Amino acid sequence: MAYLQNADPALREYILKHSLPQIFQALLTGLCVSCPERPLHFLERKIVSIQENRDTVEIEWAWKRFIWNKRKEARELTLKMETAERHYIQRGRRVALCKWVEWVQVRKRRQNDAMKKIQRVWNAIHCKIVIAAWRYVVQDSKRTKEYFEVFQSLDVGDLLKCAEVCRTWKAITQTCSLWSRISFSVERDWITDSIVEQILQKYRPFVVHLNMRGCTSLQWPSFKCISEY
Incomplete structure (x- = not known):
């Protein structure tokens, strides 16, 4: 034993001889x-029992059971703590x-x-844009209708001049119904x-009636173009 290493040899021999630590x-x-x-x-009774050499083995086994129980409880406690930790x-x-x-x-x-909300706002804005565009189209269509009624009474030369005014008038003058009846005789000069x-070349698919009376200045290229039609 470690605590007996520095003890007196006689004392150490005495302690070990009589098994005092045990x-x-x-x-x-x-x-x-x-x-x-x-x-x-x-203690008195146990000392007497030890002297009679009867309970030494029982005490040693009791100590071992005590140690085993403590170790078993420690293991069970460790398992419980691990289970509790996993559960937590x-x-x-x-x-x-x-x-x-x-x-x-x-x-x-x-x-x-x-x-x-964004969809509702977008729908509201889109509706406003559509309504504004529709109003503009309606107003523009009214103006276009008025222009068209005026352009129907114009001759070929006047239509060509109107096409040079602006894009809107040019688009109106390109309407096929305005070129269904062409009279070059009015513009023969x-x-x-x-x-x-x-x-x-531009409007002949829409031409239904073509008047060339008195157009003496026209030559072969014009008649060739008409024949191709």
């Missing part, structure tokens, strides 16, 4: 295991998952509400072959 350990073990109400009386971790994860799912649902509801070719 006796003290057995007596202390008996006290710890039995917990008697009268410990001194218990799982419960914490479950709570965190529930909170996360709830947060996701709240975020989705907010996003859906925001998208609905200034009409040329190039103008006839230009007009017929």
Whole structure:
């Protein structure tokens, strides 16, 4: 034993010879295991039993059982603590998952509400744009109708001049119904072959009636263009 290394050799030999450490350990073990109400009386009886060499083995086994029980309790406590720790971790994860799912649902509801509001605003703006465009188209169509009624009474030369005023008038003058009846006889004083070719190449699919009476200035290119039609 470590505490006997520096002891007097005679004393150490005496202690080891009479097994005093084992006796003290057995007596202390008996006290710890039995917990008697009268410990001194218990020690007296056990000393007598040791002298008679009857209870030494019993005390040693009691000490061993005490150690085993303590170790068993420690192992059981360790297992319980590990189980409790796992349960706590799982419960914490479950709570965190529930909170996360709830947060996701709240975020989705907010996003859906925001998208609905944005959609309503967009629909309102789109309706305003459509209504404004429709009003503009209606007004423009009214003006176009008025222009068209005026352009129907114009001759070829006047239509060509109106087409040079602006884009709107040019688009109106390109209406096929304005070129269904072409009379070059009214413009015979200034009409040329190039103008006839230009007009017929652009509008001849819509021409129903063509008047060339008195157009003596027209030559072969104009008649060739008419024949191709």
